Amino acid sequence: MNQTDTAVRPILDMNAFDATQASSNHQVSRRLNNLGAASVLFYRQPIEMVTAQGCWMTAADGSRYLDFYNNVPSVGHCHPKVIEAVTEQMSRLNTNTRYLVAVVDDYLDALKAKLPDALANVVMTCSGSEANDLAMRIARKVSGGTGFIVTEAAYHGNTALVTEVSPSAFRHASLPDHVVAIPAPSALVYGNDIATGFANAVRAAVKTLAQRGHRPAALLVDSIFSSDGVFAQPAGFLQAAVDTIHQAGGLYIADEVQPGFGRLGDAFWGFDYHGVQPDLVTMGKPMGNGFPMAAMASRPEYLAAFCEDTGYFNTFGGNPVAAAAGLAVLKVLEQQGLQHNARDTGYWLQQQLNQLAAEHHRITDVRGSGLFIGVDLGAEDDPTRPDPVYTVQIINRMRDAGVLIGAAGKHAATLKVRPPLCLTRNEAQQFVDALSAALTTD
Amino acid sequence: MNQTDTAVRPILDMNAFDATQASSNHQVSRRLNNLGAASVLFYRQPIEMVTAQGCWMTAADGSRYLDFYNNVPSVGHCHPKVIEAVTEQMSRLNTNTRYLVAVVDDYLDALKAKLPDALANVVMTCSGSEANDLAMRIARKVSGGTGFIVTEAAYHGNTALVTEVSPSAFRHASLPDHVVAIPAPSALVYGNDIATGFANAVRAAVKTLAQRGHRPAALLVDSIFSSDGVFAQPAGFLQAAVDTIHQAGGLYIADEVQPGFGRLGDAFWGFDYHGVQPDLVTMGKPMGNGFPMAAMASRPEYLAAFCEDTGYFNTFGGNPVAAAAGLAVLKVLEQQGLQHNARDTGYWLQQQLNQLAAEHHRITDVRGSGLFIGVDLGAEDDPTRPDPVYTVQIINRMRDAGVLIGAAGKHAATLKVRPPLCLTRNEAQQFVDALSAALTTD
Missing domain, CATH: 3.90.1150.10 (Aspartate Aminotransferase, domain 1)
Known part of the structure; x- marks a missing residue:
């Protein structure tokens, strides 16, 4: 029933300082004293x-x-244009999205210009975790399914819901019944035809979910499979897997928290690199060059369906300082x-x-x-x-x-x-x- | 089974612009076009x-x-000392807690000086939602229970787990089986002896949970019951409820996201105002005066128990710029x-x-x-x-x-x-x- 029960230490622990050891370094002792078991140095x-x-x-x-x-x-660390934009906006106004602030919509317009037209609504959050948490719930609401398909060493964030689909964070935890992890798209696993092999793995996971009484809500994958070890080639291989999850009634959530914002060179987003159309997109890390910000893009009708049940408001999400930081990052990416x-x-x-x-x-x-x-x-x-x-x-x-x-x-x-x-x-x-x-x- | 099914509109919608209406205002149209159903103006x-x-x-x-x-x-909006601290640190270094950075531990030391000695570990997050999400999981791990007791119009955040205990965010959603909402500590409900009445409500909720097969994980309350309508008097009434949840094997999570950081005047925290000892404390909103940051404080052994199952890492949580903002806020609170x-x-x-x-x-x-x-x-x-x-x-x-x-x-x-x-x-x-x-x- 459980694919990752045997994981002894999560990936993030592999190169960690052994916190069970006493340290003669004052700063190390102070940190261990403050963060305790959650410390990962x-x-x-x-x-x-x-x-x-x-x-x-x-x-x-x-x-x-x-x-x-x-x-x-x-x-780049401490980029002057981002610092300038944050300082300027922070000195002028920092508030929430319950008021209109032009820079917030300037940013959302600029960001949407980088996204597929269909994904016309963007919800700003504080972290990629919050973005994935929301995307997973929207996928459940829209698909009517409860199951998720992820990769074996995936990491999608730290909330309760998102941790369930993040096997690389597990120490002694187990994948819940509604989550199936499939091997990452490696030629060592799937041979030369990765597209077909990976799609078949998705199909098999759908069957496994069905046997457990779950219909799939989504295939949720980092577009370059960062935590699984970086798998990009051949460009386009994701299409067959996306077609497979769609045929099974699930959505495809493109987790762009790591690959997004130009890092892949050939494309601004990982899903663009593969030429596939995501149903939901999540993004974060490089978005504000260190200013805490993230987002989820959705078709308006999907977001509307979700909002029927509960409202969604994020106190810090979409604040004008984040918007200014995000706008500066987009400009620097372009200008440099x-x-x-x-x-x-x-x-x-x-x-x-x-x-x-x-x-x-x-x-x-x-x-x-x-x-x-x-x-x-x-x-x-x-x-x-x-x-x-x-x-x-x-x-x-x-x-x-x-x-x-x-x-x-x-x-x-x-x-x-x-x-x-x-x-x-x-x-x-x-x-x-x-x-x-x-x-x-x- | 469900106490809040009848809620037609969540509190946050009461004074909202009606987004189903067309608007002649360009900025309003732009916002609705960008945020869609998640827009709350x-x-x-x-x-x-x-x-x-x-x-x-x-x-x-x-x-x-x-x-x-x-x-x-x-x-105060745009406080110059906070802006100065953020700009200075942002220009110097902004990174994560996998490296030692002195200002992070300077802040954690200063924050801990404001907290009960027993709560010696602090996990920094981006939002109060993330802090409550983590606290709820720690409470489940430590107590062995699954149930939560909250108040009828509580709001604790926006993640999947935290939304379950936030009835004020519900439109057509229902409280899950493992959550029982009790009336806020109002004299209109409990009469003159609020302490006894509220504790009795907690006791009844524990029974209701038991009937549904759940042991309580925690009593999770905002210390001043902000979303319920602000209930503070008489100071100390919380003690009986805290004793009751402890007797039932559950923890008491003090949600200080709204009342914390001096707003109550007589005390720095809401739990201090009541003179009670929380098992876990969450905080957020005013912490960085607008810089996105939040935290959860725990007994080291509770955090360690949680970390046995999964690691916890937060990319932006505990970054040095947040620490600098938080330190500036503490200094301004003191100096002014x-x-x-x-x-x-x-x-x-x-x-x-x-x-x-x-x-x-x-x-x-x-x-x-x-x-x-x-x-x-x-x-x-x-x-x-x-x-x-x-x-x-x-x-x-x-x-x-x-x-x-x-x-x-x-x-x-x-x-x-x-x-x-x-x-x-x-x-x-x-x-x-x-x-x-x-x-x-x-």
């Missing part, structure tokens, strides 16, 4: 950060780190040509990583799109065997060499490469050099 | 706001409004003596409102603490009958006179008085004068 030796700019973060001890991990400061840079620098980076793979047998795959790339690492004796322990070693060596990177995937053995979109060729080269050095330390 | 003639300062908001047409509604900009002002100006304001009640028979009750006051309005022929239509009239007359105010309560016939805490005696007088004029327009 990166690295065996956590880093105290003090400043950041562009693709770089600087620690309290003066060390500088090239940031290949954080996908929130997408147009960051989506093009994600494509060009991302393509160049993938080439370099493929060269590295040719030299290092423990790199078993390089894949992705734009500046969202996954690099699989395998065991020394049998590289086809994913090696999470080695991956953590590499991550910590990279840290020591001044590069921040994390892991993803069911086995936590995929390096998740996702620097700010303003990455230069020179910075990409520094990353490749550092990774090459880390791989040759053995 | 105040007033029959919505207001376009452009700036705000202290207790005042200014509209696009130049009209100025004295803000007696918004409890988020608690230390705003809790004392809430007490003194609030006490004076209550006196004036009681005088007004002596002159106007349709004011049937004035109650509250500090700058959180409820004013009941009744029908002309029988003032004991709550009059929501009249209340909306008064609210719209106040709008036309340049004062912003909203309604609360099961019958939506209670004026909810909650201006920024920097309110001056002169501004309080202006409010009283405007209300007096609105009441004599008939």
